[in-house]
Amino acid sequence: MDYDKIEKIVAALNNPVRRNILFWLKDRSNFPPALPEHSDLEGVCVGYIQEKAGLSQSTISSYMNLLKQAGLVISERHGQWTFFRRDEKSIQAFLGAIGKELS
Amino acid sequence: MDYDKIEKIVAALNNPVRRNILFWLKDRSNFPPALPEHSDLEGVCVGYIQEKAGLSQSTISSYMNLLKQAGLVISERHGQWTFFRRDEKSIQAFLGAIGKELS
DNA sequence: ATAAAATATCGATATATTTCGATATATGGA
């Protein structure tokens, strides 16, 4: 994982709301149950994330995009809904890389 | 390690110069040899850090203070000189904590 | 005491980030 990639991730984590969102996404039960037609989908609808975060819809939208650009989350659109889940592989790669850089 | 402590460290790391400084401080040979009267001291004189970073003296001073407040470095004053070294224990604690938070 | 060297602090400016409300776009239903 190169220098710029780490930089992007550190920047993404350097905000309490975004950091919280990643934490919440670890456990689906931090959010309301999915709608019936979404029950077999992975991830959490951005609307629920926005509610839980308590910020404006536009802010959360830009934050989720930033997390996505940093590679920390994966997004999938299903009809009118966008779902986000953590990119566990990328997160682990980051932890490995930052561990190596700082040790 | 609590939430605010991690926040401070992530913020400290969220700058290329500060991140580089921590990296350079891993290896004393990234800097010129110490003066004879400092040869038995630990750490690197802030003047050398400033030279290597290529920014103004005042910027580096504030940056080193920020790294110190985040607990990433330890400073020691010897006469007119201030020396900085990494706080390895704190760094490892951070890596453990961020690994736990993100995993 | 004066002067020099090293470094911390201050104040200012430019730029980046946070956050919002407004609006645009995408999807779906009647």
Place this chain on the structure above:
DNA sequence: TCCATATATCGAAATATATCGATATTTTAT
């Protein structure tokens, strides 16, 4: 087609950060 819902994008204002030069402070030497 029109209307509704969900979400992305835009532009703006407030705040935070990066960085500088000037100045203050600390330490040392003469």
